Amino acid sequence: MELIISQILNAVMLACTYTLVGIGFSLFFGAMDIVVFCLGDVAIAGAFAIMALSTVMGVYASLSGILPAPISGIIVVFIGACFTAGLVTLMYRAVIVPFEGKNINASLLSTIAAGIVIRELIGLFYPEGRNPHAFPQLLPAGLIGDNVLLSWRNIIIIAITFIMVMLLYWFVNRTKTGLSIQAISQNKEAAIMVGINWHRIIVITFLIGGFLLGIGGFLTASYFNSLRFDMGAMYGLKGFCVAVVGGLGSIYGAIVGGLLIAFVEVFVTAFIPGGTAYSSVAAFLIVVLFILFKPEGILGEKTVEKV
Amino acid sequence: MLELKNVSTRYGQIPILMQVNIQVARGETVCILGANGAGKTTLLKTILGMVKPTAGEIYFNKQRIDSLPPHNIIAQGIAIVPEREGLFPKLTVENNLLMGGYYEQDPGNILARLAEVYQAFPWLPQRLKQKAGTLSGGERKMLGIARALLANPQLLLMDEPSLGLAPATINEVFNVITRIKRDKEITILLVEQNARKALLVAERGYVLQKGAVILEGPAAALQENEIVKKSYLAAGSF
């Protein structure tokens, strides 16, 4: 029983790290009908930015001198998330705009190439970039009670994800800009006809999605306690899987999809002998099955094939 | 108020509009008649800047607008009732309406206009929380009109407001149009297949054929015109 509960907790945390990047995929797919394959790398770049701020650049240390530790932590993470927001918007300009409305395959490849570029830039130019790094402990590590998994860090990871999703929910459903994002993803032409500045809304979508990605990268690095320059490739793929399982384009689907994939991974690892090696295999198999038998995802709406 | 001078457009290499000249004066209702594929919708999209003219000039309130992006043109006071599929299916009726008032900063004005719109379409207030995609075809069309009214435009473009509606609903829609004309002194550019109705509400009309204006004149004159009679008022089309 103890084991199962701790594994559930573990899975929920893993789901948190997947959810935010999955939301990124869904957000951009909803707004532009494209899959941006470099999101995982963008998120990990954000984690590297946060790490740089707290170690080599010493921003965290100097902030902690004048502010309480949690606040300087929040500031550092916020700056990192702003960095990814900028980065993903730059990606939009550099590798998505040139292919807009032209050729799906070209934009697919260009975003994959952009992922490679980001990854390699980190590997080349971050000090000791190709070695694994221990991620700085910005979240308090103390335990709550005597369950190893019930630490402050884990609770905070879940809380941050929850807050982010709630904020996004509020933004998308209660603000004019958020409604415009939805409007564009549902009917681009009608959105233009009511006078929505399409381009501006897309950029805002990318900024918001990028911000969430930065937070996601931070959570991932905190969860694994380590950071590698090439983590982004797998992280991005998992995020894409999560978005598809939940229903590509559905923000809430990303939460459900994140939970599903994370539970499969954690439980295969924990309860199947020798399962560690096959946890990703199981996750990907689930995705393949979903695509084959329920391509609209769990929460996505059934799209009728047009004749 | 609106003036198109020698406007031509094309999709790719295919010319759609050829040297179209249209004027609409303030407070006037002008209708545009034309067969399917004549380029009527394209004409409206060209006015909105969604299709860029390859030649010619468009003026709105004496200002040249043909090189502006759509949102800047719309912000100057133009709204459109889209032909079909013009709503946001997964947003609620209320949010769809509010998208119409995209450029209104003052919430008080929006509330006032909502009240007006509810008066014109009494069924709307009960449906506010329903998803627009679940409305019936006629209801959608009317929601499209309501949304355009919420923008309180100086110029209202209507793309076949009677398309796909039952005769009784068509009457209702045209009653609304008449009422808007009477109460708000709005300028309307109406694209219609239902020529009989359109020529009743409009003061003037143009006939578009294969992208070119082949006839223009006061509505009464058009009603008597042989071409119009034969193509658009033939027996059976109400």
Added chain:
Amino acid sequence: MGNKIYRYSLAGLSTLGICMALYVCLSSALLVALIVIALAIVILSVGERKNVIDKVYRLIGDNKALNLGIIALFILLLPFLVQGNNYLLHIAIMAGIFSIVALGLNFQIGGIGQINFAPAAFYGMGAYTSAFLSVKMGLSPWLGTLCGLLMAIVLGVVVGFPALKARGYYLSLVTIALQIIFTLMIVNSPWIGGPNGIPGIPSYQIGGFSFRTPVALGGIQLPYQVNFLYLVYILLALFALAANRLYNSRVGLAWNAIEQDPIVAACQGINLTNTQLLAFCLGAAYAGIAGAIYGHYTSFIGVENFDFSQSLIFICMVILGGTDNVPGVVLGAVLLTMIDEKLRDFSGYRLLMYGIVLIIILIIRPKGLLPKRIRVYQQKDRSEYSSHSAVVTGGSR
């Protein structure tokens, strides 16, 4: 008559020019190679605008035998041109092997318009099957290669089935997932070497002559790579001709119809299941053979040769060269192999430059170096050229 000779020599000269350009790329430093490629892009772009490229195509098409002869001669002489430099020969062999894989992948990308992200899995399936059978079971490499081919086809069916149900991004995710599952399974299978790969793979033999023995040709001692060079390029020629035939046949047309719109294609009486599966199985067969040869050539295979990034490289080759255009795909594969090898000098920067070069090329030539050609329905009677209809298939989606 004079005109004919003039056209004949012009055609020969253009082919010769292409061969020489490739040779310069192969034998010189990265910078020179990049300059040659940039020049080629400029020539292609200008040529397209002035409609010269079409003439060159027709010129080359009208004198097929001559041009194939020149290319064959070029390959035949290549070992002497590079003076037996085994590294350059190695690059040429790899270019040939990758070309075969890319041609196979093109059946999916160019043919039915589905990006398959698992070509390296097909390629790896051929390599691992053949290597395993010949190392652990002592099977002859020739038979092993055949088995590799068959196993790759089996995998082709496995990957192809999802393609029947999913399209676009969904299919890309399925194929990515299968590719990753493939690599994970290899890493986790100690009986095929796991992460350590399979070393000591025997080479092909013909009647006691091992392909791994150097040969003396025309009084010059040439490294063993020559054997493989000729083997690979003979196969490449066969496969390229077969691909070309297919593309111009009803099958190619059916593929393109599916690419445009599967539902309409089905309404036209095209059997979607068979036609799409064929694209995957044929592609897998090409890749399987190439993989098997690769294993027997290098004598060592490891999982890193067959992972997702290798798949990406194959896809880049097809897209860069020009989808659904056999010469284009081969050109793309050859160029990228050479660039890739030359980037090894900058080992740390290799992948970075790869990504940047890819983005730049996608932006300036999104349809590839040699874009898809217009299908022309005339083969028999050239005099009626102008009266026949031409149908554009494919294009931007």
